[in-house]
Amino acid sequence: MQLTVNSKRYDLDVEPEMPLLWVLRDELGISGPKYGCGAGLCGACTVHIDNTAVRSCSINAGEVRGSITTIEGLGTPANLHVVQQAWIEHQVAQCGYCQSGQMMTAAALLSKTPDPSDSEIAEAMDGNLCRCGTYTRIHSAVKTAAQMMKGK
Amino acid sequence: MARLKTIARRTFLIGSAAIAGGVAFGYYRLRRDPPNPLLKGLKAGEAAITPYVRVDAKGVTLITPRADKGQGSYSIQAHLIAEELDVDPHKVRIDPGPPDTAYFNSRIMDDSLPFATIDEGIMARGARGGGEVLSRVLGMQITGGSSTVPDGYQKLRMAGAVARETLKEAAARRSGVSRSQLKTKDGQVILPDGKSLTYAELAVEAAQLAPVTDVTLRPEQEWRYIGKKMRRIDIVAKSTGTQQYGIDIRPDRVMYATVRTNPGMGGTIKRYDASSAEKMRGVKKIVPIKDGVGVIADNTWRAFQAAAAIKIEWNDPPYPADSAGMWKVLENSFSKDLQDSRLRNDGDVEKALAGSSKPIEAEYRTPYLAHAPLEPMNAVVLYTQERLDIWTGTQIPVFLQAHAAKLTRLPEEKVYVHVQPIGGSFGARLDDTYALQAIELAMAMEGVPVKMIWSREENMAHDYPRPIQLSRAKGTVRDGMVESMSIDVAGQSMGASWFNRLQAPVPPGPDVSSVNGIWDQPFAIPNFRVTGYKAKEMVPVSPWRSVGASANGFHHASFLDELIHAAGADPMAELVRLCNHEPSKKVLQTLRDISGWKGSRIDDRRARGVALTLSFGVPMAQIVEVSDTPQGIKIEKVYAVCDVGRILDPVNFEAQVRGGVIWALGHAMNCELTYENFAPVQTNFHLFEAMRFHQAPEIIVKGLELGGEVRGIGEPPVPPAAPALANAIFALTGKRVRELPLNKSVNFA
Ligand code: FES
Numbered sequence: 001m002q003l004t005v006n007s008k009r010y011d012l013d014v015e016p017e018m019p020l021l022w023v024l025r026d027e028l029g030i031s032g033p034k035y036g037c038g039a040g041l042c043g044a045c046t047v048h049i050d051n052t053a054v055r056s057c058s059i060n061a062g063e064v065r066g067s068i069t070t071i072e073g074l075g076t077p078a079n080l081h082v083v084q085q086a087w088i089e090h091q092v093a094q095c096g097y098c099q100s101g102q103m104m105t106a107a108a109l110l111s112k113t114p115d116p117s118d119s120e121i122a123e124a125m126d127g128n129l130c131r132c133g134t135y136t137r138i139h140s141a142v143k144t145a146a147q148m149m150k151g152k
Numbered sequence: 153m154a155r156l157k158t159i160a161r162r163t164f165l166i167g168s169a170a171i172a173g174g175v176a177f178g179y180y181r182l183r184r185d186p187p188n189p190l191l192k193g194l195k196a197g198e199a200a201i202t203p204y205v206r207v208d209a210k211g212v213t214l215i216t217p218r219a220d221k222g223q224g225s226y227s228i229q230a231h232l233i234a235e236e237l238d239v240d241p242h243k244v245r246i247d248p249g250p251p252d253t254a255y256f257n258s259r260i261m262d263d264s265l266p267f268a269t270i271d272e273g274i275m276a277r278g279a280r281g282g283g284e285v286l287s288r289v290l291g292m293q294i295t296g297g298s299s300t301v302p303d304g305y306q307k308l309r310m311a312g313a314v315a316r317e318t319l320k321e322a323a324a325r326r327s328g329v330s331r332s333q334l335k336t337k338d339g340q341v342i343l344p345d346g347k348s349l350t351y352a353e354l355a356v357e358a359a360q361l362a363p364v365t366d367v368t369l370r371p372e373q374e375w376r377y378i379g380k381k382m383r384r385i386d387i388v389a390k391s392t393g394t395q396q397y398g399i400d401i402r403p404d405r406v407m408y409a410t411v412r413t414n415p416g417m418g419g420t421i422k423r424y425d426a427s428s429a430e431k432m433r434g435v436k437k438i439v440p441i442k443d444g445v446g447v448i449a450d451n452t453w454r455a456f457q458a459a460a461a462i463k464i465e466w467n468d469p470p471y472p473a474d475s476a477g478m479w480k481v482l483e484n485s486f487s488k489d490l491q492d493s494r495l496r497n498d499g500d501v502e503k504a505l506a507g508s509s510k511p512i513e514a515e516y517r518t519p520y521l522a523h524a525p526l527e528p529m530n531a532v533v534l535y536t537q538e539r540l541d542i543w544t545g546t547q548i549p550v551f552l553q554a555h556a557a558k559l560t561r562l563p564e565e566k567v568y569v570h571v572q573p574i575g576g577s578f579g580a581r582l583d584d585t586y587a588l589q590a591i592e593l594a595m596a597m598e599g600v601p602v603k604m605i606w607s608r609e610e611n612m613a614h615d616y617p618r619p620i621q622l623s624r625a626k627g628t629v630r631d632g633m634v635e636s637m638s639i640d641v642a643g644q645s646m647g648a649s650w651f652n653r654l655q656a657p658v659p660p661g662p663d664v665s666s667v668n669g670i671w672d673q674p675f676a677i678p679n680f681r682v683t684g685y686k687a688k689e690m691v692p693v694s695p696w697r698s699v700g701a702s703a704n705g706f707h708h709a710s711f712l713d714e715l716i717h718a719a720g721a722d723p724m725a726e727l728v729r730l731c732n733h734e735p736s737k738k739v740l741q742t743l744r745d746i747s748g749w750k751g752s753r754i755d756d757r758r759a760r761g762v763a764l765t766l767s768f769g770v771p772m773a774q775i776v777e778v779s780d781t782p783q784g785i786k787i788e789k790v791y792a793v794c795d796v797g798r799i800l801d802p803v804n805f806e807a808q809v810r811g812g813v814i815w816a817l818g819h820a821m822n823c824e825l826t827y828e829n830f831a832p833v834q835t836n837f838h839l840f841e842a843m844r845f846h847q848a849p850e851i852i853v854k855g856l857e858l859g860g861e862v863r864g865i866g867e868p869p870v871p872p873a874a875p876a877l878a879n880a881i882f883a884l885t886g887k888r889v890r891e892l893p894l895n896k897s898v899n900f901a
């Protein structure tokens with residue numbers, strides 16, 4: 001099986017029904033996407049497949065069509081994505097475990113809806129649980145990221 | 153472990169020690185006489201004087217022994233040291249350090265003593281000193297109880313100051329300039345002529361000196377970090393997916409594992425059949441472990457699949473099989489022989505009740521609740537006959553080390569606990585069952601690192617929850633005022649259950665945790681009685697964010713609101729009138745003013761509830777404002793006001809308060825663990841959602857700094873939120889909800 005992750009091609013020998021999350025984490029050592037529930041309930045494992053936010057725990061590796069981007073491919077400490085800049089500015093993270101997924105969901109939202117309303121933000125972010133309760137800062141950071149994108 | 157009785161005198165001891173190529177500075181309190189066991193190892197260097205600051209050729213490392221589960225403790229500990237040491241906490245290395253009894257937490261026991269944490273009377277101080285000794289002797293390097301800040305506020309700054317002055321002394325000797333003429337800046341000693349020497353190049357010389365201990369801490373006008381907006385040291389890593397948690401460790405040749413143990417916690421395993429699991433792809437070994445079985449494979453998902461394919465028969469644990477049976481146990485526990493405490497008995501409750509024509513009676517219930525941090529429990533373990541290495545997030549490294557030594561029969565000094573950043577805990581990492589299971593598996597794979605992860609389903613069933621609690625309350629009102637209140641509380645002892653698992657002695661005296669948040673509240677109700685009843689142990693339980701007060705705050709502040717409404721008084725005015733603790737009263741008055749309180753009813757569609765709970769020494773008062781919408785009740789706004797003595801970092805302070813409020817409201821609205829066939833019905837987040845984004849209200853936070861003791865803020869936001877919400881629902885609908893979660897009784901938008 002072949003997968004493209006963060007613009008790199010990988011040849012893999014795994015069962016097609018292995019969830020993408022475990023291919024990324026255990027086979028490829030890409031640990032940004034997190035395991036939280038394994039059932040599409042928490043969003044910690046969110047990645048992009050061709051710019052759409054997908055729960056990587058709930059899609060089988062064999063079903064992936066398109067190229068995969070994880071948080072590592074979104075931006076890096078030296079080259080931050082606007083969403084990451086906004087997350088830093090608002091110091092959103094507490095434990096941070098959910099935040100890769102939160103940022104991937106937010107980035108996908110903003111790529112389709114550059115200036116989201118409050119209710120569009122709530123709808124997009126509702127599938128991403130944060131047990132530490134950082135929602136109010138996530139809201140502010142999404143707003144800031146939208147502003148920053150406008151300025152670009 | 154029992155060195156307690158011969159230890160007599162208290163003293164301060166600050167030391168330094170040579171380490172390979174550098175120097176380490178430590179600071180701790182101990183009672184000498186007999187010789188401190190920690191000093192015996194002095195020749196071993198680092199392990200003897202436990203360092204908070206290490207300087208070697210590579211530079212400065214700050215040791216931050218309190219675990220970081222997201223509350224920002226690494227960052228605050230580093231800033232406290234840096235405040236005196238003159239280094240940029242973003243530019244130095246941060247290391248949680250090895251497990252060591254010298255990192256004991258002198259404040260962890262405060263809340264298990266039967267004195268309110270604000271009680272500074274002689275008895276209270278004496279007993280708290282005892283708690284401190286006890287915690288040192290037990291080696292309680294524990295993170296919890298909002299204790300990191302109170303414990304470290306002086307200690308860590310002092311460690312920074314001693315290190316700074318000693319490095320200056322080394323520079324003085326080298327340059328011939330007196331120490332008083334030297335300054336420090338950004339990891340360097342600055343000479344009067346502007347030349348500088350880095351701490352790193354002074355390290356070896358500093359190690360030869362007696363540490364300079366006649367230091368005074370800087371006055372607050374000179375502070376660069378404390379009280380100002382800090383930038384968390386982990387914020388970039390946590391905003392780029394580059395933060396490594398325990399679950400992300402992937403050593404060479406690692407094998408992936410999981411376990412299944414009796415979903416009725418405490419029950420054992422009867423038999424299992426792994427014949428089909430053994431044949432599955434990638435499975436290396438299937439190993440019986442305590443109360444269950446583990447699978448080691450070459451991929452976590454394969455391990456999960458194989459574990460699910462094992463056929464297992466369980467033995468029943470020794471408690472009722474379902475929730476109804478568990479509640480029955482509590483209902484039957486209000487008897488004289490099970491009475492455990494009466495920590496408050498003001499006035500004459502019986503007389504007041506007898507003198508009233510219609511006393512008010514109510515029963516309050518709070519459920520079992522899981523911590524369910526988002527990172528499931530996990531540990532990476534490498535076992536050989538010579539040593540054991542454990543990489544895991546833990547709040548109890550010293551206990552884990554001892555338990556691991558016992559399990560492997562290795563000496564404690566051959567057990568290395570490498571503490572990892574934690575993806576949330578809320579108390580879950582105050583247990584180490586998962587790590588011990590990982591060790592059992594690693595022992596079957598000698599020389600191969602094994603990474604064990606609990607599936608979310610395993611995690612939900614084995615998350616030692618907060619205990620269920622049942623209160624029977626009575627009270628009277630007279631002339632528009634609250635006249636009497638009696639609350640009888642029945643619950644299983646969290647302390648007994650948890651301390652037994654830690655293999656630590658259960659603290660003597662009454663089980664304070666099960667009545668905290670009620671008996672210690674700062675209200676002068678003329679007749680006020682609180683009685684605790686100890687039910688027998690059922691599901692094994694543990695501390696949950698804000699511990700006893702998390703449930704009891706709801707019981708107490710809801711019933712108080714019932715009485716106030718019965719008296720026909722305004723809830724805010726009556727709380728202020730009854731309050732007999734100045735900081736708490738200021739907190740209430742500030743809340744009233746910033747929220748523009750004009751009564752609990754705003755209009756037909758909007759209402760407010762107010763509650764105050766004093767916990768961990770922090771008075772925290774909140775107003776929850778709700779509205780009636782076509783989709784159900786919506787929380788519009790929360791005002792939260794508290795006094796923590798001093799706010800060290802306003803950014804993290806606000807985050808902790810908001811997070812605590814969201815935590816509390818989410819669980820109060822939506823969560824419970826209910827049991828069928830000994831196991832929780834709630835197996836994953838679809839049945840245990842707490843709060844999601846769309847339910848999160850605006851939260852207005854105000855922290856007062858009334859100048860008393862500096863307190864932590866991780867837990868105090870939790871207790872008053874649930875009662876403030878229930879009180880708001882009463883004001884809106886006229887319906888008094890006395891059982892959590894509230895969504896069993898009302899609909900939320
Ligand atoms: S791990 Fe994929 S949604 Fe939770």
Ligand code: FES
Nearest residue numbers: 095096130131132
């Ligand atoms: S920051 Fe901890 S779960 Fe979101």
